[in-house]
Amino acid sequence: MKLAVFASGNGSNFQAIAEAVAAGIIDAEITLLFCDKKDAYVVQRAKSMLIPVISFSPNDFASKAMYEAEILHLLEEEQIDLVILAGYMRIIGPTLLEVFSNRMINIHPSLLPNFPGLHGIRDAFSANVSETGVTIHYVDDGVDTGPIIAQEKVEIKETDSLDSLEKKIHKVEHKLYPNVLAKLIKNQQGESHS
Numbered sequence: 001m002k003l004a005v006f007a008s009g010n011g012s013n014f015q016a017i018a019e020a021v022a023a024g025i026i027d028a029e030i031t032l033l034f035c036d037k038k039d040a041y042v043v044q045r046a047k048s049m050l051i052p053v054i055s056f057s058p059n060d061f062a063s064k065a066m067y068e069a070e071i072l073h074l075l076e077e078e079q080i081d082l083v084i085l086a087g088y089m090r091i092i093g094p095t096l097l098e099v100f101s102n103r104m105i106n107i108h109p110s111l112l113p114n115f116p117g118l119h120g121i122r123d124a125f126s127a128n129v130s131e132t133g134v135t136i137h138y139v140d141d142g143v144d145t146g147p148i149i150a151q152e153k154v155e156i157k158e159t160d161s162l163d164s165l166e167k168k169i170h171k172v173e174h175k176l177y178p179n180v181l182a183k184l185i186k187n188q189q190g191e192s193h194s
């Protein structure tokens, strides 16, 4: 099973997944990291783990469709089975979705359908709700709307600050994402062998 991880920023989820692959918890290989920002910290993380990095920006292309066609070409060339979005801060367009819709997974830091969008943690904190969480879901053409695979709740205590809540959410993410991927890949491999 060949994975491509897409990320745009810090890459802590990328690292958690890569460590789970290295430890044999996820039975797959990370064939490449795709990053739309060549200076993002995730690029350094991948390089230090000897994972190939491919990086270019939509600004280098005349249209989003052409940008995505180049990514698609890469994924097909490398025979990627599953695309893992881990803090990839762009909406996936039809060029990629048509081919990868049921093979593309995202993580979002809230209990969807609550608080979709760019600021899931902050929005939940500002709304004064008593719990939020983390969602893993398939990607569709909406913003954080695809079919849900797994969720885990995180309590928001009176004493929590936005910063402490962010830390709690990320801690859950770094366990949940690798574990869900490990199960999903194991199930898919079981199916293809039967």
Ligand code: GRF
Pocket: 007, 009, 010, 011, 012, 013, 014, 086, 087, 088, 107, 108, 109, 173
């Ligand atoms: C995570 O909170 C993830 O849920 C969201 O973007 C953030 C990425 O963090 N989609 P990192 O780059 O993995 O550290």
